[in-house]
Amino acid sequence: MNHGLFNEIDFALVQNNHAWQVLIAGPADPEAPILVPASPHGSTLVVPIFMYHHVSHKPTTNLLDYNLTVTTADFDQQMIWLQQHGYHSISQTELFDAFYYGKALPAHPVMLTFDDGYEDVYTDALPVLLAHHYRGVFYIITGMIGGWYMTWAQVRTLARVGMQISSHTVHHVNIGEPPAGTSTQSELVRSKQTLEKQLGEPIQFFCYPVGEPFHHDTLAEQQVVLKDLFNDGYVSATLDPFSTFTAVQNVQTPYQLNRIRVSGGESIDAYIGILNTTLHVS
Secondary structure, eight states, rough: OOOGGTTTTOOEEEEEEEEEEOSSSSSTSSSSSSOSSOOSSEEEEEEEEEEEEEESSSSSEEEEEEEEHEEHHHHHHHHHHHHHOOOOOHHHHHHHHHHHHHOOOOOHHHHEEEEEEBBBBIIIIHHHHHHHOOOEEEEOOOTTSSSOOOOOHHHHHHTTTTOOEEEEOSOOSSSOOOOOTTTTHHHHHHHHHHHHHHHHOOOOEEGGGGTTTSSSSHHHHHHHHHHHHHHHOOOEEOOOOOSSSEEEEEETTTBBOOOOOTTOOHHHHHHHHHHHHHHHOO
């Protein structure tokens, strides 16, 4: 198929008692591409989606990096608490298998997402995730590879050990008002194509850099971006958190999944309090 959400997704159909069945792709395989049904199974699900940036044991040198950096020890403590209290990490594919096909999610599902693809999420976050048998979703800026960011070899390793890789544009720009020299479509299509070439698998999920166009851009700009995401074959997208956190995810707005920011210096008590408050108001 080569149209909208079915762009570059391979699947096979066979006839069974005069009905057609999908053999490849869909919910039978938890890692298979999502096929969007005409009528979703559910409406809303309560799934906290945590947003991380850096995870590192190295000291920070400025306030911005401090706020974006969860220490390796703090991250490990957070994962220990989640595991001890019965939380299970899920991927974006699992969330939409639940939305679209009614597949059961594990008890207390959470999603652990990491923006930008910094090298320290490979060196520091990955070992912690593996130690606790948790999965993460890693949003890669395809134009920023190597140096402070992961190499392609490291990104491929993440995918090989069970992490999910998704798009975060080519240049980390506001796709609602892209700067001269690029465009919304270029940022969406080129990042998707590059990741698919590097990983050899469909890329169906996206994350908005700095949350735009949903913080300051116009409604018209938001509608353009939403249409482009659909036409380019993306199934969903995650937001940058607003001032009030929520864990409610709505199947009617798949390109506006809510997240919870995890800030540097946040104590374990604060982390637990934010999660509990968010779940209570949800």
